[in-house]
Amino acid sequence: MKSSASQSGSFSGSTVVTAGRRWPITIQSLAKFAAIVTVLMAMVPFAVILLGWSSDQTEVWQHLIATQLSTLLRNTLVLGIAVGIGVTLLGVSLAWLTVMYEFPGRRWLDWALMLPMAMPAYVLAFVVLGLFDFAGPLQQGLQALLGDRYSYFDVRHEATVILVLILVFYPYVYMLARSAFLSQGSDVMEVARVLGATRREAFFKIALPMAKPAVVAGASLAVMETLADFGTVAIFNYDTFTTAIYKAWFGLFNLQAAAQLASLLLLFVGVALLAEKQSRGGSRFTQSARKQHQFRQALSPVAAIAATAFCLSILSIAFIVPVLQLLHWVLLEGFDAVDQRYLGLLSRTLMLGAIAACITVALALLLAFSRRSAGAKMRSFYDMGSLGYALPGSVLAVGVMLSFAALDQQLIAPVMEWLGMPSRQMLVGSVYALLTAYWVRFLAVANGPIDSSLQQLRTSIPEAARGLGVSGWSLMWVIYLPMLRPGLLTAVVLVFVDVMKEMPATLLLRPYGWDTLAVRIYEMTSEGEWQRAALPALSLIVVGLLPVILAVRASARH
Amino acid sequence: MMIPITRYSLLFPLIFFVLSCGENTTDSSIEKMQYATADVLELPELLVYSARKEHLIKPLFDQFTAQTGIPVNYVTDKAGPLLARLQAEGDNSPADILITVDAGNLWQATQVGVLAPLTSAVLAANVPSNLRDENNHWFALTIRARTIVYSSTKLAPEELSTYEALADAEWNDRLCLRTSKKVYNQSLVATMIAALGEARAEVVVAGWVANLALDPFSNDTKVMEAILADQCDAGIVNTYYYGRLMKSKPELPLALFWPNQQGDGANGRGVHINVSGAGVTRASKHKQEAQQLIEWLSSAEAQIMLMDLNQEYPVNSLVPLNAELASWGEFIADNINVGEAGLLQAQAVKLMDRVGYR
Numbered sequence: 016m017k018s019s020a021s022q023s024g025s026f027s028g029s030t031v032v033t034a035g036r037r038w039p040i041t042i043q044s045l046a047k048f049a050a051i052v053t054v055l056m057a058m059v060p061f062a063v064i065l066l067g068w069s070s071d072q073t074e075v076w077q078h079l080i081a082t083q084l085s086t087l088l089r090n091t092l093v094l095g096i097a098v099g100i101g102v103t104l105l106g107v108s109l110a111w112l113t114v115m116y117e118f119p120g121r122r123w124l125d126w127a128l129m130l131p132m133a134m135p136a137y138v139l140a141f142v143v144l145g146l147f148d149f150a151g152p153l154q155q156g157l158q159a160l161l162g163d164r165y166s167y168f169d170v171r172h173e174a175t176v177i178l179v180l181i182l183v184f185y186p187y188v189y190m191l192a193r194s195a196f197l198s199q200g201s202d203v204m205e206v207a208r209v210l211g212a213t214r215r216e217a218f219f220k221i222a223l224p225m226a227k228p229a230v231v232a233g234a235s236l237a238v239m240e241t242l243a244d245f246g247t248v249a250i251f252n253y254d255t256f257t258t259a260i261y262k263a264w265f266g267l268f269n270l271q272a273a274a275q276l277a278s279l280l281l282l283f284v285g286v287a288l289l290a291e292k293q294s295r296g297g298s299r300f301t302q303s304a305r306k307q308h309q310f311r312q313a314l315s316p317v318a319a320i321a322a323t324a325f326c327l328s329i330l331s332i333a334f335i336v337p338v339l340q341l342l343h344w345v346l347l348e349g350f351d352a353v354d355q356r357y358l359g360l361l362s363r364t365l366m367l368g369a370i371a372a373c374i375t376v377a378l379a380l381l382l383a384f385s386r387r388s389a390g391a392k393m394r395s396f397y398d399m400g401s402l403g404y405a406l407p408g409s410v411l412a413v414g415v416m417l418s419f420a421a422l423d424q425q426l427i428a429p430v431m432e433w434l435g436m437p438s439r440q441m442l443v444g445s446v447y448a449l450l451t452a453y454w455v456r457f458l459a460v461a462n463g464p465i466d467s468s469l470q471q472l473r474t475s476i477p478e479a480a481r482g483l484g485v486s487g488w489s490l491m492w493v494i495y496l497p498m499l500r501p502g503l504l505t506a507v508v509l510v511f512v513d514v515m516k517e518m519p520a521t522l523l524l525r526p527y528g529w530d531t532l533a534v535r536i537y538e539m540t541s542e543g544e545w546q547r548a549a550l551p552a553l554s555l556i557v558v559g560l561l562p563v564i565l566a567v568r569a570s571a572r573h
Numbered sequence: 574m575m576i577p578i579t580r581y582s583l584l585f586p587l588i589f590f591v592l593s594c595g596e597n598t599t600d601s602s603i604e605k606m607q608y609a610t611a612d613v614l615e616l617p618e619l620l621v622y623s624a625r626k627e628h629l630i631k632p633l634f635d636q637f638t639a640q641t642g643i644p645v646n647y648v649t650d651k652a653g654p655l656l657a658r659l660q661a662e663g664d665n666s667p668a669d670i671l672i673t674v675d676a677g678n679l680w681q682a683t684q685v686g687v688l689a690p691l692t693s694a695v696l697a698a699n700v701p702s703n704l705r706d707e708n709n710h711w712f713a714l715t716i717r718a719r720t721i722v723y724s725s726t727k728l729a730p731e732e733l734s735t736y737e738a739l740a741d742a743e744w745n746d747r748l749c750l751r752t753s754k755k756v757y758n759q760s761l762v763a764t765m766i767a768a769l770g771e772a773r774a775e776v777v778v779a780g781w782v783a784n785l786a787l788d789p790f791s792n793d794t795k796v797m798e799a800i801l802a803d804q805c806d807a808g809i810v811n812t813y814y815y816g817r818l819m820k821s822k823p824e825l826p827l828a829l830f831w832p833n834q835q836g837d838g839a840n841g842r843g844v845h846i847n848v849s850g851a852g853v854t855r856a857s858k859h860k861q862e863a864q865q866l867i868e869w870l871s872s873a874e875a876q877i878m879l880m881d882l883n884q885e886y887p888v889n890s891l892v893p894l895n896a897e898l899a900s901w902g903e904f905i906a907d908n909i910n911v912g913e914a915g916l917l918q919a920q921a922v923k924l925m926d927r928v929g930y931r
Contacts, residue, residue, distance in 0.1 A: 082926040148795065149802030158802075167802050169787055252752045252791050254931060262754055265653040266922040268681045413657055420661035428665065440665040443658070522650040523658060527620060530627075538626045538649060543792035543814070 042488065043388075050385035053378050054400040057455045060414025061281070061402065067274025075263060075272040083259065091256045091283070094177060094248075095238050101181035102237040106188025107230055109326060111218070114196040115204070117311040118319035124326045125193075126567040131333035132186035132509070133559030135516040137246030138536070138552045140179050141545045142337040144170065144250060145344075176253045180241050182333040187240075187509070188233035191464055194501045195229035196222065198471060201310040228470050232463035235291050236509075239284060239405040239459065246518065256280045257407045270413070277410040284405035288398065338556065344549035352550055360551070364515050364531040364558055371453035372511035372562075378454055379461035379506060380499075383469050401459035408456065408519030415452040416524060419443045444526050452520040457513050461506040468502025504566050511562040515555060532558065617862045618644045622659065623672040624652040625849055629883050630672065636878065637869055643862050652678035652756075659687040659854060666856040669863040672714070674849040675756045677763070679711040680915020688852035691864050699871035699889045703910045704848055713848035713911065714870050715885035718904065719761050720844050722815055723807040724800050725828040733830045735840055736765065739807065740780025748784040749796045749805040753925040756918075757793075757811060761845045762925060763917035764909055768839040771924065779928040789931050794818060797827060811847075816884035816897060831904035843905040847914070848888070 079087075112118075113125045131139075147153055147170040158165045199222060207217035223230075245257045256276065264273035314322060386397040403411055419442040428438045442448055472495075480494045496503070518533045525534070532555040539548035623630055627649050634645035648655075652673040659666055659682070671688065673679055682688050688710040696705070696712050704713035721733055739748055751758060765774045786805035790796050793814035799805055807830075815829055831844050851870065853863040869875055876887040880895055887894075 078923050078926065082923075082929075144795075148798065149804060150798035154802070167804060169804075171788060171790075249754075250791050252754075252789055252931060258754065261653075262922065265651070265756065266754065266759055267919045268684075269919070270657060409654060413654070413661075416658060416661050420663070423665060424663060438665060440662060440667070443662055443665075444667060519654075523654040525648065527646045527648045534649070538628065541651070542626060543794045544817075 046381060047385055050381050050397065053382060054397055056451075057400045057403055057458060059418045060411055060455060063414040063417045064274045064277055064410065067271045067278065070271040072269065072272040072275055075267065075269060079259070083254065087254055087256055087259050090254055091242065093173070094180070094255060095242055095287070097177045098180045098184060098241045099234050099238045101177065102185045102188045103230060103234045105181060105185040105329065106233060107192050107223070109185070109329065110189050110192035110196055112322050112326065114193060115201070115312060116322060117313045118322040120323050120327065124323070124330065127330055128189055128326060129186050129563050129567065130330070130560065131183055132190070132512055132563055133556045134183055134334060134337060135246075135533070135552070135555065136180060136183045136244060137250065137518070137540070138341075138556070139183050139333070139337055140247040140250040141540060141548070142340050143175065143179055145545055146336075146340055171251045173253065176248060176251045179247055180244065184237035184240055187236045187463075188230060190505055190509070191229040191233035191467060192226055194464075194505060195226035195467065195471070198501070199225055229467040231291055232467045235287065236404070236460060236463050238287060242280060242284060242405055243407045245407055245409070256283070260407055260410060273410065277406060280407075281402060281405060284402065288401070292398070338553070341549045341553045341556075344546040345553055348546055348549065350550070360530055360532050360535055361554060361558060363529060364533070364555070367449070367453070367531060368511045368515040368562075371450055371457070371514040372507050374450060375454040375457050375510045376461045376465070376503060376506045379458055379465050380503070382458070382462065383465045387469060401462050403455040404457065404459035408517060409523060411456055412452050412520035412523040415448060415455065415520070416443055419448045419451075444524070446526060446529065449521065449524040449529070452524055453514050453517065456517070456520065457510045460509045460513055464502040464505035464509065465499065468499050472498055504569055508562045508566040512559045515559055617859045618646065619669045619859060619862055619866060620667050621645060621647040621670045621672060622655040622668045623647050623649050624655060624674050624678065625649070625672050632882065633870065633875055633878055636875070637866055641865065643866070645866065656682055656685065656687065660685055662856065664856050666854060668854050669857040669859050670851055670853055670866060672849065672851045675760060676713070676848050676850065676911035677756055677760055677915035677918045679706070679850050679852060680912045682852060683708075683710040687855055689855045689857065689860060691853055691867070693864060693868055695868040696871055701888065701890065703908050704888050706852070706912055707910070711850050711852035712867060712871065713850040713888045715849045715879050716888055716906070717847045717849070717885050718812045718844050718906065719757055719809060719847060720812060721807055721830040721832050722797055722800065722810045722827055723830055724826055726826040727806050730828070730830055733807065733832065735833045736761070736809070736845070737769075737777045737839070740777045740784065744784040746784065746786045747806040748781060749786060749799045749808040750781060750789050751793055751796055751810070752789040752791055753922070753930040757847060759918050759921050759925070760847050760914035761809070762921040763914040764845055764907060766917050766921060766924070767909055767913050768842050771920065775924050775928060778925060778930055782928050782930045800827065801825060812901060813884040829901050831902065833907070834905055841905075842909075843907040846906045846911065848911050849885070
């Protein structure tokens with residue numbers, strides 16, 4: 016066994032040398048091939064969407080430019096930028112507080128602040144509307160109290176949409192920044208302080224730049240999710256690119272125009288991703304994976320109380336109050352809906368989430384390693400695999416469906432016919448189509464934490480291991496996987512929870528009998544029966560807590 | 574370093590184990606499904622693509638199965654995605670029936686050729702001609718009236734007359750509407766274009782927008798809640814949303830008004846109605862059983878169930894209204910063919926965009 020020395024810093028497969036002759040196929044080339052196939056498969060739905068340009072939709076574009084386009088562009092930009100800034104500020108400050116300081120409740124707030132992750136954006140949106148709109152308890156209570164002097168306010172505002180999205184998406188940044196700060200350890204800060212930096216300087220000049228890959232990865236996930244969001248903006252009737260896509264499809268019966276709009280949205284995201292890469296630039300920080308000293312600074316009593324209050328109030332608005340409201344609705348509606356079929360919903364939701372999380376994380380790992388050893392051109396090719404996250408779910412699902420339908424009709428049907436078997440479709444309406452849509456959509460989510468933890472890995476460690484004769488799969492097993500564990504764990508949790516919350520692709524691609532909790536929520540909310548949606552929504556949150564708690568326990572053991 | 578390594582290395586076989594377990598489970602489920610589809614060849618089993626929600630349709634399927642022994646499976650989604658799925662699946666589609674909640678969607682399904690025409694004396698007798706496709710590709714199952722709702726403390730019914738009158742200047746800052754993205758409003762405006770012509774319809778809708786007290790709402794219930802909170806005096810909603818709200822709180826000061834009941838031409842054209850309806854897919858392998866289900870859905874027994882489930886009006890004129898529907902009073906309905914809304918829907922959407930109706 017001899018390692019290929021040229022591939023330093025990467026997961027290089029061992030080249031098997033037998034009697035002085037190299038076998039042509041190495042693990043590395045197999046992995047590279049698999050990675051390329053993965054990216055190509057992830058890009059097929061986009062090719063289908065780009066085919067939308069083959070038809071002439073000048074008239075629709077003229078109409079859009081004359082009426083709504085400027086508003087749509089403005090709203091989409093405002094939403095993307097505001098949510099990006101909001102999640103970064105909130106996520107980083109919470110992570111910094113819980114990692115670096117000691118204050119009352121820190122031990123449990125540390126993990127509790129991840130809980131809003133389990134809250135689907137559309138659920139928080141309808142809870143906020145239910146609490147604060149005209150018929151909600153707040154305004155009704157004030158009205159009862161003040162009588163005629165009370166004047167109602169309309170909660171449906173741009174700021175509310177932005178706030179809701181920040182509250183559900185900040186955990187992306189929080190989780191990634193938290194593990195980055197944790198792995199930095201307090202040594203870094205101590206050294207900086209010894210060298211005469213103030214705490215502020217140490218944070219802005221040392222700790223934050225070192226955590227930048229993680230923070231940027233988290234924020235870009237939040238922004239992409241925001242751009243693809245339909246549920247929340249629909250509840251607040253806030254017009255974005257996504258609503259225009261659906262309007263073209265459902266209102267104008269024009270799927271081609273919808274596809275063209277969707278590809279324009281992709282352009283937005285492409286630019287954003289490019290900017291992200293630029294901002295990351297040459298910054299690459301590595302550190303040892305050795306357990307870091309974590310010395311938390313005690314805060315003055317006043318500051319400690321302020322810290323607790325800040326964390327607690329975010330947790331309350333984003334999680335505790337909405338859950339209580341859901342619970343209240345559940346109690347009002349009763350538990351009639353809980354029957355044998357309900358257990359089926361629960362188990363299918365969990366199963367799809369678990370399977371999809373494993374597939375997605377495995378593929379993301381494959382891509383991450385391939386990217387690491389690739390040149391600049393190939394690297395941007397691998398990056399294309401992440402685009403799926405930015406497409407509105409339904410549009411991506413249609414792309415997946417059309418490509419599988421083409422396979423069914425052009426490939427499988429003729430073969431079946433040739434074999435003399437009755438023709439029926441194998442792929443569309445199968446679990447495989449659904450799982451494909453999931454991993455294409457959520458590859459970017461798994462990619463973020465894996466990539467950023469891989470970037471923090473000092474290249475000398477695998478080199479040293481290789482020097483000691485560890486190579487190939489054992490290098491993966493013994494060095495990489497253990498050292499990437501926090502990142503992998505985060506990736507599994509994020510994808511797991513995201514898949515369970517996913518609604519449009521599940522609706523379109525599920526085979527019959529594969530209803531999930533998200534499907535049940537859709538059934539209720541689409542008719543405006545939000546109180547009846549409370550039970551499946553609450554169940555979804557509880558089920559979504561499982562992976563979050565498992566990860567928290569695992570990282571506590573770490 | 575050694576101890577953690579062994580612990581970690583246990584993690585991954587575990588993940589792969591879970592993965593393979595999961596895969597096995599899906600495999601067996603798929604086998605089961607394929608088994609089920611294979612069975613279909615002997616034992617008819619219907620698959621319905623339904624934009625009508627599960628809780629509004631399942632009781633009927635259960636009843637049909639109980640009576641005929643034919644099992645009915647269903648997949649629910651919005652009409653657009655279901656239609657896209659039917660189109661993509663083409664001749665291989667396992668679906669036998671498409672059910673949607675808007676005539677425009679049924680019209681579109683006919684346009685793209687996924688529905689098969691039916692010859693049925695039962696349906697011809699049970700479903701009035703303006704509530705079905707002229708070539709019998711689809712048939713309405715229920716009628717949904719979209720009418721004016723108003724605050725009974727602030728308004729007398731005499732102050733209301735037509736949909737168009739809500740565009741008058743005296744209504745400034747007093748009107749609440751649902752978003753134009755909802756197909757119910759698109760159909761309403763589409764039939765208004767049919768009645769008034771595009772230019773006049775545009776003036777009316779622009780007048781509505783000018784009279785809005787608040788931004789359009791995401792659903793009909795929110796429109797009524799805004800009226801109850803004194804934010805506006807009247808709005809336009811489907812009657813069953815009114816029924817649902819009043820069921821929980823009968824004392825609410827809200828009332829329905831039937832517009833466009835008197836006068837000549839467009840003024841007396843009647844209340845705008847939309848339908849939920851069904852058609853048999855072109856790819857269906859069980860057209861006979863599928864037709865049997867749709868025929869049964871138009872029967873008095875099923876029509877009563879549909880009416881009682883969601884307070885929608887029956888299409889079968891032999892079915893007497895239940896007490897609640899009857900209490901809302903009788904009205905003249907616009908007798909334009911509801912499919913016309915589909916033809917004019919894109920035009921209506923663009924019109925609403927032009928006048929800034931969000």
